[in-house]
Amino acid sequence: MSGEMSLFGSVLLALLLAGYLGQQYLPPPTPKVIGLDLGTTFCSVGVFHPGGGEVEVIADEQGRRSIPSAVAFTAAAVLAGHDAVDRADASPQNTVYDAKRFIGKLFEPEALERDSARYPFKVINNNGSAEFLISTNRTFAVSPEFVGSRLLLQMKKMAERRLGVAIQRAVISVPAEFDERQRNYTVRAANLAGLEILRVINEPTAAAMAYGLHKVDVFNVLVVDLGGGTLDVSLLNKQGGMFLTRAMAGNNKLGGQDFSQRLLQFTMERVRQEFGVAPTLKEDVHRLRQAVEAAKLNLTLQPSATIEVPLHLRAAEGPESPAPAPVLFRATIGRELFEELNEDLFQKILAPVETVLAEGHLAREDVDEIVLVGGSTRIPRIRRLIAEFFGKEPNTSVDPDLAVVTGVAIQAGIMGGSWPLQVSAIEIPNRHLRKTNFS
Numbered sequence: 001m002s003g004e005m006s007l008f009g010s011v012l013l014a015l016l017l018a019g020y021l022g023q024q025y026l027p028p029p030t031p032k033v034i035g036l037d038l039g040t041t042f043c044s045v046g047v048f049h050p051g052g053g054e055v056e057v058i059a060d061e062q063g064r065r066s067i068p069s070a071v072a073f074t075a076a077a078v079l080a081g082h083d084a085v086d087r088a089d090a091s092p093q094n095t096v097y098d099a100k101r102f103i104g105k106l107f108e109p110e111a112l113e114r115d116s117a118r119y120p121f122k123v124i125n126n127n128g129s130a131e132f133l134i135s136t137n138r139t140f141a142v143s144p145e146f147v148g149s150r151l152l153l154q155m156k157k158m159a160e161r162r163l164g165v166a167i168q169r170a171v172i173s174v175p176a177e178f179d180e181r182q183r184n185y186t187v188r189a190a191n192l193a194g195l196e197i198l199r200v201i202n203e204p205t206a207a208a209m210a211y212g213l214h215k216v217d218v219f220n221v222l223v224v225d226l227g228g229g230t231l232d233v234s235l236l237n238k239q240g241g242m243f244l245t246r247a248m249a250g251n252n253k254l255g256g257q258d259f260s261q262r263l264l265q266f267t268m269e270r271v272r273q274e275f276g277v278a279p280t281l282k283e284d285v286h287r288l289r290q291a292v293e294a295a296k297l298n299l300t301l302q303p304s305a306t307i308e309v310p311l312h313l314r315a316a317e318g319p320e321s322p323a324p325a326p327v328l329f330r331a332t333i334g335r336e337l338f339e340e341l342n343e344d345l346f347q348k349i350l351a352p353v354e355t356v357l358a359e360g361h362l363a364r365e366d367v368d369e370i371v372l373v374g375g376s377t378r379i380p381r382i383r384r385l386i387a388e389f390f391g392k393e394p395n396t397s398v399d400p401d402l403a404v405v406t407g408v409a410i411q412a413g414i415m416g417g418s419w420p421l422q423v424s425a426i427e428i429p430n431r432h433l434r435k436t437n438f439s
Contacts, residue, residue, distance in 0.1 A: 033416035035408030036172040040100045041228030042066040044405035045155035048413025055409045070097040075137040080154040089286045092120035099147035102130035104185030148189035171412040176202040177435035198415045204234035206407030207373045218368040227374035229255040233352040235360040244428040247359035249352030249436040256376040262341045264292045277313045300378040304334045339381045370394035375401045
């Protein structure tokens with residue numbers, strides 16, 4: 001008997017030694033499960049690398065780690081991401097964005113008409129579901145899940161190019177307020193892109209995982225997600241590794257695009273004052289919009305930013321109008337001016353924060369961690385506003401643009417059995433929860 005035990009111990013020791021040597025000297029296996037963040041404004045894809053345990057957010061061939069959530073249709077092709085945005089000014093009626101707002105959602109006719117009025121593309125009602133009407137060399141309708149599938153297919157290809165293997169399985173994130181139908185239609189979009197979804201995870205939970213909160217002793221977590229077009233505030237209650245969403249609120253019409261628009265309006269007025277003509281040409285407006293967006297990003301890091309754009313100002317549109325001589329518009333924008341232009345919009349962020357605390361029956365000091373998600377939370381004034389409200393600094397240790405995709409990639413690694421094994425975050429369904437929306 002003792003000989004058998006000794007033999008068993010030797011075999012076990014040999015296996016452990018082989019495992020250790022394999023981890024040290026053999027290349028780790030290639031990840032086969034990807035994490036997908038199908039955002040309203042931008043999308044990202046990430047993988048959890050076995051062995052080292054790092055998350056990589058995969059970049060495209062130009063090194064960009066996210067793609068715009070836009071899909072453009074031409075007579076010859078369907079373009080996704082940056083290629084679609086490049087077509088937007090030339091063919092706005094055939095370039096669809098914000099499809100996530102419509103996916104799996106049932107609308108009353110009046111509500112759909114109201115929600116779609118601000119888009120340049122045509123939204124139609126198909127038995128309560130939204131579809132987008134496209135006119136190229138023919139006219140046809142596409143569904144929100146088809147639009148989503150083109151974005152997911154683009155990210156699938158990015159992952160396959162980076163990893164060198166075919167990808168068929170994924171974990172995907174959705175907003176916490178998505179109902180069962182919206183979740184199923186998001187999964188359907190992934191299926192259309194040739195992906196099997198192993199798990200659907202709520203975006204606030206994914207963000208909390210990115211910050212490592214599923215492995216530490218915290219109880220009440222507030223997630224402020226401010227992206228390009230929407231604000232979502234979620235209050236998570238965590239016990240052990242289990243997350244329960246206690247309250248949600250937000251504003252579906254508030255985000256970075258609104259802050260950029262304020263700055264664009266100000267800049268266009270400066271052009272009118274300086275040259276006597278406001279920009280009207282599509283090319284001029286497009287250049288100004290790009291310059292304003294770049295200035296907004298620079299102002300998160302610098303106290304001022306310079307906008308310098310060549311313009312072809314035209315006093316009157318028409319075939320007889322002479323081609324105007326180009327002028328150079330140049331302006332320096334200070335951070336204080338940017339904050340002043342947007343202060344009323346920034347203040348709107350606090351209303352849903354107060355609501356989730358009230359619905360969750362919590363005082364400000366009861367919140368253990370404040371997690372920031374979304375690129376617009378980089379804006380210093382917004383971070384100051386949240387810090388002043390709670391009397392403590394929010395957690396900014398993770399890139400807010402990539403927090404959700406990082407958490408989803410960690411979950412993808414868990415589902416793929418990657419080593420070193422992580423603690424999985426378990427979500428407790430809260431089917432009676434409703435999101436309070438401000439606008």
